[in-house]
Amino acid sequence: MSKEISLQALQRLPLYLQYLKALPADKDIYISAKVLSSALGLGEIQVRKDLAAVSDGGKPKVGYCAAELIKDIENFLGYDNVNDAVLVGTGKLGKALLSYDGFKAYGLNIVAAFDSDPGKCGIDESGKQIFHISKMENLCERMKIEIGIITVPAASAQEVCDILVKSGIRAVWNFAPAHISVPAGVLLKNENMAASLAVLSKHLSEKRVCENNSNSI
Numbered sequence: 386m387s388k389e390i391s392l393q394a395l396q397r398l399p400l401y402l403q404y405l406k407a408l409p410a411d412k413d414i415y416i417s418a419k420v421l422s423s424a425l426g427l428g429e430i431q432v433r434k435d436l437a438a439v440s441d442g443g444k445p446k447v448g449y450c451a452a453e454l455i456k457d458i459e460n461f462l463g464y465d466n467v468n469d470a471v472l473v474g475t476g477k478l479g480k481a482l483l484s485y486d487g488f489k490a491y492g493l494n495i496v497a498a499f500d501s502d503p504g505k506c507g508i509d510e511s512g513k514q515i516f517h518i519s520k521m522e523n524l525c526e527r528m529k530i531e532i533g534i535i536t537v538p539a540a541s542a543q544e545v546c547d548i549l550v551k552s553g554i555r556a557v558w559n560f561a562p563a564h565i566s567v568p569a570g571v572l573l574k575n576e577n578m579a580a581s582l583a584v585l586s587k588h589l590s591e592k593r594v595c596e597n598n599s600n601s602i
Contacts, residue, residue: 402459
């Protein structure tokens with residue numbers, strides 16, 4: 386099955402998958418869109434549409450076989466076909482991502498890392514190899530790597546991105562706090578932690594104002 390879905394729906398699919406995988410490992414368990422929507426705090430109609438876009442296994446008044454739905458979602462997202470990736474920048478954040486084993490459950494396998502500091506090259510605590518950045522283009526082309534993860538300082542982000550693209554990378558996951566650009570045909574996903582923190586801070590600030598106003602009455 387290959388259907389077009391919205392970005393919002395695509396971002397909800399991992400939530401469904403996480404919930405389904407937490408259920409007892411029983412192949413006969415069935416779950417309805419109503420139960421799933423209630424558990425995740427989402428609209429039932431919204432959940433029905435999302436599931437219908439990725440699976441034909443739903444049955445009236447019964448729902449979906451949880452095990453089959455997991456397979457359908459993983460297949461739709463490509464999680465059943467692990468994608469190899471490289472990471473550039475082995476500071477604290479880079480090393481944390483490099484050692485995180487949970488990525489494999491989502492179809493991502495970081496095979497190696499790169500850094501401009503020769504002193505950081507070698508075998509990482511996670512067992513992954515860290516190469517000098519000068520070797521990145523050759524390795525990516527030879528191993529046909531298509532995903533690049535950027536965890537370098539902001540000032541170096543665009544330069545690193547350009548090298549990744551030149552190396553054949555088709556998808557860039559950017560954790561650097563910088564605006565970078567990619568050519569047409571290359572997907573860029575920014576993880577802007579500063580923006581996320583701003584949302585959290587604003588929410589807490591407004592919450593405190595409301596509480597103070599309530600207490601002053």
